[in-house]
Amino acid sequence: MPGGLNAASKRQGRKIRRSLSILICFVLLLSGGKLLLKQADLNLADYKPLIELVNINLLGRVNTEAALLNGKQDKDWNLILVNHWNYIPDDYQMVLVRLANGESVDARIYPDLLAMFNAARAHGVDPVVVSGYRSPEEQKSLMMKKINEYQTQGYSAVEAQALAEKWVALPGTSEHQLGMAVDINPARDQAKADQLYEWLNHNSYKYGFILRYPAEKTEITGTIYEPWHYRYVGKEAAAEIYARGLCLEEYLEELAASKSSYN
Ligand SMILES: [Zn+2]
Known part of the structure; x- marks a missing residue:
């Protein structure tokens, strides 16, 4: 019967269309999911390092971003040990803020750094950050520069490398790559360097900073x-380190020992 055949093929057509639309929905769902995943990956990658141009007026914004990242990291974020023997973890992340002179630091240390600099200025010493955050590439090129310097002085490649390592940290072992270390110089008058370092040595702890490489601790700090x-x-750590004349390695060793004796 032609009519019956027609109805049957119409029914089949509807069935195929329904199956097709279900399939399309399914494919869309799948690709949509993938897209979202990609976006999440992208955001994570973009976060490291996110450099924001800031000044005092924008401090609130910086704190929000730092707080975002704080939630992802443990409470001892500022006690991470990086030295000759302890490399920065590969997945280490931070939010950076750029200072007026182009140097960058971890956003979380910015408020205390600012307070310390303001206090120093009030005491007649004018500090400037000459080196803050360094990317792995910057650290590498610093090392290459130092090695070249020694080689042009006539040292062999091996000797030059060994000498350079006395002055420049191997890439991955520099605290500057954390964004939590700053090299401070007098802003204008180099003759005021001693006065500045004397003030910093005895006051930086109030702002959470320590003289990281004291003269009498070179064996321990490397x-x-x-x-x-x-x-x-x-x-908290800075006050104890200053009061007891420790270096960071000693402080952390004691901290670990006291924690393990509680357990
Ligand atoms: Zn330094």
Whole structure:
């Protein structure tokens, strides 16, 4: 019967269309999911490092971003140990803020850094951050520059490398790659360097910073005395490190020992 055949083929057509639309929905759902996943990956990658141009007026905004990241990291974020023997983790992330002179630091240390600099200025010393955050590439090129310097002085490649490592941290072992270390110089008058370093040495702890490489601790820190290099560790740790004349390695070792004796 032609009519019956027609109705049957119409029914089949509807069936195929329905199956097709279900299939299309399914494909859309799948690709939609994939798209979302891609976007999430992209955001995560973009976050490292996110550099924001800031000044004091924008501090509120910086704090919001830093707080976002804080939630992802443990409370001891400022006690991370990076030295000759301890590399920065590959997945380390931070939010950076750019200072007026183009240097960058971890956004979380910015308010205390600013307070310290303001206090220093009030005491007649005018500090400037000459080196803050360094990317792995920047650290690598610093090392290459130093090696070249020694080679042009006539040292062999091996000797030049060994000498350079006394002055420049191997890429991956520099605190500058954390964004929590700053090299501080007098802003204008180099003759005021001693006065500045004296003030920083005895006051930086109030703002959570420590003289990271004291002259009498080079064996433990693995780094020569650097009066200009300050590291943020937070006010509590900085106060104890200063009061007891420790270096960060000693402080962290004691902290770990006291924690394990509680367990
Ligand atoms: Zn430094």
